[in-house]
Amino acid sequence: MGLRTYLAKRTLNTIVLxxxxxxxxFVIFELMPGxxxxxxxxxxxxxxxxxxxxxxxxxEELRFGLACGRDANGDVIPxxxxxxxxxxxxxxxxxxxxxxxxxxxxxxxxxxxxxTNTLLLLGTSSLLAVVIGIFLGVISAKKRGSIVDSxxxxxxxxxxxxxxxxxxxxxxxxxxxxxxxxxTGGVSPADWIKPGFAPSGxxxxxxxxxxxxxxxxxxxTLFQYGGYxxxxxxxxxxxxxxxxxTTARAKGLPERTVLYKHALKNASLPLVxxxxxxxxxxxxxxxxxxxxxxxxxxxxxxxxxxxxxxxPVLQGMFFxxxxxxxxxxxxxxxxxxxxxxRIKYE
Amino acid sequence: MADWRFNLKRLGxxxxxxxxxxxxxxxxxxxVVYGALAIGAxxxxxxxxxxxxxxxxxxxxxWYSYFSEGSRLTKNLQLDPTTGFSSDPFAQGWKFSGDQGLxxxxxxxxxxxxxxxxxxxxxxQSSMGSSSGIFExxxxxxxxxxxxxxAGSIAINTPxxxxxxxxxxxxxxxxxxxxxxxxxxxxxxWANPPISPYPFVNASWHVPITQIDSRTSCVxxxxxxxxxxxxxxxxxxxxxLILSSSGQYVYGVKITLTGTGNxxxxxxxxxxxxxxxGTSWGLLGTDYTGFDVWSQLIYGARISLVVGLLSAVIGVxxxxxxxLIAGYLGRIVDEVLMRFTDMLLVIPTLPLLIVLVAVxxxxxxxxxxxxxxxxxxxxxxxxxxxVVRAQVLTLKERPFVEAAKAxxxxxxxxxxxxxxxxxxxxxxxxxxxAVPGAIxxxxxxxxLGLGDVTVMSWGRMLNLVQTYxxxxxxxxxxxxxxxxxxxxxxxxxIGFSLDALFNPKLRxxx
Numbered sequence: 001m002g003l004r005t006y007l008a009k010r011t012l013n014t015i016v017l018x019x020x021x022x023x024x025x026f027v028i029f030e031l032m033p034g035x036x037x038x039x040x041x042x043x044x045x046x047x048x049x050x051x052x053x054x055x056x057x058x059x060e061e062l063r064f065g066l067a068c069g070r071d072a073n074g075d076v077i078p079x080x081x082x083x084x085x086x087x088x089x090x091x092x093x094x095x096x097x098x099x100x101x102x103x104x105x106x107x108x109x110x111x112x113x114x115x116t117n118t119l120l121l122l123g124t125s126s127l128l129a130v131v132i133g134i135f136l137g138v139i140s141a142k143k144r145g146s147i148v149d150s151x152x153x154x155x156x157x158x159x160x161x162x163x164x165x166x167x168x169x170x171x172x173x174x175x176x177x178x179x180x181x182x183x184t185g186g187v188s189p190a191d192w193i194k195p196g197f198a199p200s201g202x203x204x205x206x207x208x209x210x211x212x213x214x215x216x217x218x219x220x221t222l223f224q225y226g227g228y229x230x231x232x233x234x235x236x237x238x239x240x241x242x243x244x245x246t247t248a249r250a251k252g253l254p255e256r257t258v259l260y261k262h263a264l265k266n267a268s269l270p271l272v273x274x275x276x277x278x279x280x281x282x283x284x285x286x287x288x289x290x291x292x293x294x295x296x297x298x299x300x301x302x303x304x305x306x307x308x309x310x311x312p313v314l315q316g317m318f319f320x321x322x323x324x325x326x327x328x329x330x331x332x333x334x335x336x337x338x339x340x341x342r343i344k345y346e
Numbered sequence: 347m348a349d350w351r352f353n354l355k356r357l358g359x360x361x362x363x364x365x366x367x368x369x370x371x372x373x374x375x376x377x378v379v380y381g382a383l384a385i386g387a388x389x390x391x392x393x394x395x396x397x398x399x400x401x402x403x404x405x406x407x408x409w410y411s412y413f414s415e416g417s418r419l420t421k422n423l424q425l426d427p428t429t430g431f432s433s434d435p436f437a438q439g440w441k442f443s444g445d446q447g448l449x450x451x452x453x454x455x456x457x458x459x460x461x462x463x464x465x466x467x468x469x470x471q472s473s474m475g476s477s478s479g480i481f482e483x484x485x486x487x488x489x490x491x492x493x494x495x496x497a498g499s500i501a502i503n504t505p506x507x508x509x510x511x512x513x514x515x516x517x518x519x520x521x522x523x524x525x526x527x528x529x530x531x532x533x534x535x536w537a538n539p540p541i542s543p544y545p546f547v548n549a550s551w552h553v554p555i556t557q558i559d560s561r562t563s564c565v566x567x568x569x570x571x572x573x574x575x576x577x578x579x580x581x582x583x584x585x586x587l588i589l590s591s592s593g594q595y596v597y598g599v600k601i602t603l604t605g606t607g608n609x610x611x612x613x614x615x616x617x618x619x620x621x622x623x624g625t626s627w628g629l630l631g632t633d634y635t636g637f638d639v640w641s642q643l644i645y646g647a648r649i650s651l652v653v654g655l656l657s658a659v660i661g662v663x664x665x666x667x668x669x670l671i672a673g674y675l676g677r678i679v680d681e682v683l684m685r686f687t688d689m690l691l692v693i694p695t696l697p698l699l700i701v702l703v704a705v706x707x708x709x710x711x712x713x714x715x716x717x718x719x720x721x722x723x724x725x726x727x728x729x730x731x732x733v734v735r736a737q738v739l740t741l742k743e744r745p746f747v748e749a750a751k752a753x754x755x756x757x758x759x760x761x762x763x764x765x766x767x768x769x770x771x772x773x774x775x776x777x778x779x780a781v782p783g784a785i786x787x788x789x790x791x792x793x794l795g796l797g798d799v800t801v802m803s804w805g806r807m808l809n810l811v812q813t814y815x816x817x818x819x820x821x822x823x824x825x826x827x828x829x830x831x832x833x834x835x836x837x838x839x840i841g842f843s844l845d846a847l848f849n850p851k852l853r854x855x856x
Contacts, residue, residue: 028705161782163790173823
């Protein structure tokens, strides 16, 4: 099987997965008991008049195919399940998740407004975790069996398995409340929202913004780096026992060149895919970390949506998170297919 | 008969082998400790984790007062051990001094709290005009710092009051060092017997005439009810204002009666008590509300262990069934089941758990625990199903399966009698390794506020820390996280040593 067939197969697989997620979403949000209740939480908002509430509920039902119009008496006609699913499917494909109960804005608009903060946090911490994890992993593999090695493995196993929200809380306890080095949470100082308080120009804001970024980024870095360290260590140890490494050493190459040019380059293949495959894991960590630090991103927003029983936001966010993970997997497959000449497509 | 003896012997040697591994032994010891704490929770702490306010808000542990940072911490002080007067108060330090004709006595028959008595004040028949008396008790505040919270109570019954002959009362604290008197209530006056009779023993009461509390503005009860700050006309913490230094204090009530000249006037007093909530408490201090953190930890162990174990069992059983069916039946069944498994494996678990619990949890009653267990269990079978399937695929080609087939055994028989016994080791290992994941899932969901609010779990403790932004209360933050980590570690250690036990190859390699 050639590369082209392989890619076609992976694409088909991805499309099937997306349809599966939509079905899952449909089953959870439309067929489970409680959906109607979730829609009717709008009705519990005292600010909206009773008639307007009925209209809002009707609009929601129409959007997601629960209702198929009104009959002569003005009563709602329920849709058959298949029509329901069809409408739902189209709504999902077109990212038409409805309006957030909380803000009244379309869910997609709210998502894009929160995306920057999340990307900033995830990007910083992933980059740090990858660099630190690989670097320490190489050292650990080089000094395998030593105290340094076992200390590193133990530490990374610990940070890897501790609940991420607890790590965040402890970091706040130590660095924010005890040492007063960093703020306890938020994205920027609270008084910046007042006009005239925020320094003009992005450049002047950077030092203060970095202080706010530090603790959440550290939490997510600690949460991730252990996985990379262990993986690097394992693949490096395997590579270091290969003949060409012995050859490289015999040639009298400096150890640094042997480690990073010869060994790491070949050991990095599983790492490339691991970074892509971490997506799901990372998003789960982000939801919790953003909640711990009140970091105004997608995860914190999802947390607020839970408290508000904000159905449209929940299903929109779940769909988008699942899409991210699916595409990350797809990306990992493609990268693997492209960069590893040894791979046999099956 | 010999059969069970043989099994027992086998079990014995199995346990011996398991415990011979140091790692497994350490894991088992951790679990025994937490298991004992969880099962015997009411024995280790008499306090309810979500009902009993045991001390002031966010009080550090009692032992912290031995450190220099905690040297100014105070302890709880309760004037009388019981709320009502269970025995003669005059034998327990209460004193009465009153005008001519006003006398006091212990009245065991009239009471607000069943099983105790009250104090009766009587003004003799012949008295005219108003007479007053003071009923008080002296106590020692042994700490330089004030308590976190001051809470007093008193109940009064005025059977003989009338508009022309009212009864009034005022509760106060006197600081002996400078003889300053702090009124805790406004001077309340009753011109009638209690209007709405309460179904209490022997009498009806103005109940409660007041709940004195430095923390809350008063629950609207009677006209006399005011917040302590209003009564004292201050905007500082009343507890800090009154109990500003160590020394002797007097808690008392001044009662004023008006004599008719021709009949005895009576007043009954009950539930007179004072509670000073200290700024340190017990083994692990208190949370934001003043609940006992130690109780929360050990009752939380119950929830975490139950959720972890049950979810793991559900997940492993589901994985076993799916893996057996897929592996044994093969062909299209295998293809469909494994495709489905793979798809579920791709979807991120935590977001899926969140939406499932958020949506299903809405529609059901208050207790979400069963839903949590089911949902976590239902999402924990995929990995194990793949492992079982792979094993079954190799096992079903083995000669003993073919021999069984040739002997005419059916699919069910072969699966149960020949294949399952060969993967028992796998089942145990995966069971042990599935528990930490389930515990962490429950903790994460509870932390996000999706847990069961009727019970305390480790995740919910941390959720409350987050809700009240109380991260600086280390005695509240550290124990649940350390417990989650320790219990998870214990299961992982047991799982690894079981793995080594069932895979001799692995054992020699390590």
